[in-house]
Amino acid sequence: MKTTINEENSGLANLQGVTIACTDCQTGQMRRQYVTYYTWLGDELISVPDFPAWVCDVCGRREYDPHALNQLTLLLSPNAGKPTPRPPRKPMQKPMRKGPRPSRQE
Numbered sequence: 316m317k318t319t320i321n322e323e324n325s326g327l328a329n330l331q332g333v334t335i336a337c338t339d340c341q342t343g344q345m346r347r348q349y350v351t352y353y354t355w356l357g358d359e360l361i362s363v364p365d366f367p368a369w370v371c372d373v374c375g376r377r378e379y380d381p382h383a384l385n386q387l388t389l390l391l392s393p394n395a396g397k398p399t400p401r402p403p404r405k406p407m408q409k410p411m412r413k414g415p416r417p418s419r420q421e
């Protein structure tokens with residue numbers, strides 16, 4: 316069973332008491348909690364307190380809130396809003412044709 320988290324319009328308060336089945340251990344329930352999120356920004360380790368996440372009460376798995384992650388990424392990324400650079404194009408290997416094909420003459 317797949318549970319979709321949709322909190323687009325729902326306030327975070329509405330998620331109090333809501334649990335979703337843990338995707339990892341399948342036995343635990345993941346509850347809405349606020350944790351400290353750690354991430355690397357370049358060479359610096361930064362911590363984000365009160366970060367919304369779902370935490371399993373059995374295995375302790377953490378699923379960070381995708382919307383909050385998205386916002387954090389936008390905040391931290393100096394390239395926010397810019398289009399992502401395309402991966403370098405691989406050179407096409409074209410079969411080399413040397414000169415015109417000799418046409419058969421009957």
Ligand SMILES: [Zn+2]
Pocket residue numbers: 337338339340341342343344371372373374375376
């Ligand atoms: Zn679990």
